[in-house]
Amino acid sequence: MRTLACQLAVVTAIAAVAVGCGTLCHKEMDVPLNAVPAVVQATIQAHTYGGTVGTVEKKTMKCGTVYEAKVQGPDTRCSEVKVVDDGKLLTYKTWQKGCPLHGEMKPHDKASPKAE
Numbered sequence: 001m002r003t004l005a006c007q008l009a010v011v012t013a014i015a016a017v018a019v020g021c022g023t024l025c026h027k028e029m030d031v032p033l034n035a036v037p038a039v040v041q042a043t044i045q046a047h048t049y050g051g052t053v054g055t056v057e058k059k060t061m062k063c064g065t066v067y068e069a070k071v072q073g074p075d076t077r078c079s080e081v082k083v084v085d086d087g088k089l090l091t092y093k094t095w096q097k098g099c100p101l102h103g104e105m106k107p108h109d110k111a112s113p114k115a116e
Contacts, residue, residue: 026061033069039087040067047081047092050074066090 033041033056044053051073059066065085072078082090
């Protein structure tokens with residue numbers, strides 16, 4: 001019984017370190033759109049739907065790099081486009097009211113398309 005308790009304690013400790021590293025071992029920085037890879041730029045531009053790209057945030061994590069672009073739509077909508085460094089779409093969200101560029105975020109109920 002004591003051995004089982006020790007094993008459980010060790011597994012719990014290892015899991016805690018792994019989870020902590022996954023959330024802490026990353027870096028975020030704003031980058032200009034023209035500084036991201038061309039395939040990422042193309043995917044972002046394909047999902048602006050007539051809007052204007054605002055900020056692009058580069059997130060470097062253990063699993064790879066993700067680019068997160070905020071887009072101001074031609075109407076009152078705003079959107080967020082997340083693209084992995086090989087150009088595949090990760091997520092796409094739109095906001096009917098409020099905006100990541102202008103304050104409170106309220107997701108519009110539109111499903112994110114699957115990665116292309």
